[in-house]
Amino acid sequence: MLDQLIDALRCLPGVGQKSAQRMAYHLLERNREGGLRLSGALAEAIERIGHCELCRDFSEEKLCVTCASSSRERHLLCAVESPADRLVIEQATGYRGLYFVLQGRLSPLDGIGPRELGLDLLATRLAQDEIRELIIATNPTVEGEATAHYLAQLARQFQVQPSRLAHGVPLGGELEYVDRGTLAHAFGSRTDAGL
Amino acid sequence: MLDQLIDALRCLPGVGQKSAQRMAYHLLERNREGGLRLSGALAEAIERIGHCELCRDFSEEKLCVTCASSSRERHLLCAVESPADRLVIEQATGYRGLYFVLQGRLSPLDGIGPRELGLDLLATRLAQDEIRELIIATNPTVEGEATAHYLAQLARQFQVQPSRLAHGVPLGGELEYVDRGTLAHAFGSRTDAGL
Numbered sequence A, B: 001m002l003d004q005l006i007d008a009l010r011c012l013p014g015v016g017q018k019s020a021q022r023m024a025y026h027l028l029e030r031n032r033e034g035g036l037r038l039s040g041a042l043a044e045a046i047e048r049i050g051h052c053e054l055c056r057d058f059s060e061e062k063l064c065v066t067c068a069s070s071s072r073e074r075h076l077l078c079a080v081e082s083p084a085d086r087l088v089i090e091q092a093t094g095y096r097g098l099y100f101v102l103q104g105r106l107s108p109l110d111g112i113g114p115r116e117l118g119l120d121l122l123a124t125r126l127a128q129d130e131i132r133e134l135i136i137a138t139n140p141t142v143e144g145e146a147t148a149h150y151l152a153q154l155a156r157q158f159q160v161q162p163s164r165l166a167h168g169v170p171l172g173g174e175l176e177y178v179d180r181g182t183l184a185h186a187f188g189s190r191t192d193a194g195l
C-alpha cells in the first residue's frame, strides 16, 4: 500500500522514485492532514474542472471568468499553448483581450494535429466573432513555430490579422548568456534606439 | 477549486507555488487517471497505514513484516531516525537483525524528547528482549549525534552493547543520500559508540 502510494506519486511531473518515497514518508510521518486534503482536492478538481467552451482554458463553468466577462476587448484573441502560458501573459502584461488555449502544440509524431488543438473551434470563432487580430503566443520551439505558422495561415483565411510576440534579448539578460539564434535574430531585427 | 488543488499540492516537501501549479496543470491536462489514482492511494494509505507496535516503522498490521519474521537475528537491534533510513540500510547492507524507527531525533526546541521518539518502548525492549547490541544509525548531524549519545547511555543501562556506524558517512550528510557502497562499508565497520 505504501508502494502503491509511492508509485502513484510518480504521476507528478519531475517526481522520480526517490522524491516520491520522500513525499510519501513525509505525508505519513508529518502531515496526514495535508495528505487527506490533497486527496480530496485532487478528486474534486478532476471531477469538476472541465474546459471553457469558448477558449478551452480550465473552467468549472461552461464559460471561464475571462470569456464571460463583459469588460474584455473582444476584437483581440491571444492563442497560447497552455493555461500556464495564459496565466503568465495575464499577469505580466496589460492585455485585456480574450484567449484561446491550444492545450498543446502541433506534433504529428505524437498524434497531435489541428483537431487535438481545437482548431475547428478556433476557425469558427475567427469566422463568426468580431476578432480583428490573432496574437500568436506559442513557444519559440520548433513545434511552437510550426504551430504559429499554421495559426497565421488560418487567421488570414478569415481576414484576421495574425501577429507574433517580438523575439529578442530578454530584459535584464546578459548578451553573453543569450543563445546564438536569439542574438542573431535580435541583431537582425534591431530598431531605432530612440535614445 | 484549481487554486485549492495548487494549494494542497504544496503540502508535498520541496514543492513551491510554481511547481504546484505545474503539477496541477499537468494532471488536469494530461493525466487525470493518474491524478485519481493518486487521490485514492493517498486516502487509503493515510487511513490504513499505522505503525508497527514493536519497531514503530510504517505497517498496515500490528507487526511489520520484519518484526514478524522468524528468520531475523533477534539479538541485533538497529535504531534509525526514519523509515527511509531503515530502507536504505536494509537495501545497502546484509543486515539481518531487527530495527527500531525513532521517527525523528531529539530536538528539545521542537518539543521532540525521548517520549516522542518512543524511547520508553525501546527501553522495554532493551530490558525484556534478547538484544545484545544496539546499532545506533542516527544521522551525523548535531541532533543525530545528541540522539546517539542518549541511546548509547540507554543501552548501557540495560547491559546492551551500543555501537555506531563507522566513519565513511560524510559529516553533516544525511544517510538517505549516501551512496550504497559507502553506507555498506560504514555499516560493516561499525564501532563501539564510545559516547
Ligand SMILES: [Zn+2]
Residues within 6 Å of the ligand: A052, A053, A054, A055, A056, A057, A063, A064, A065, A066, A067, A068
Ligand atoms: Zn474561456
Ligand SMILES: [Zn+2]
Residues within 6 Å of the ligand: B052, B053, B054, B055, B056, B057, B063, B064, B065, B066, B067, B068
Ligand atoms: Zn516492526
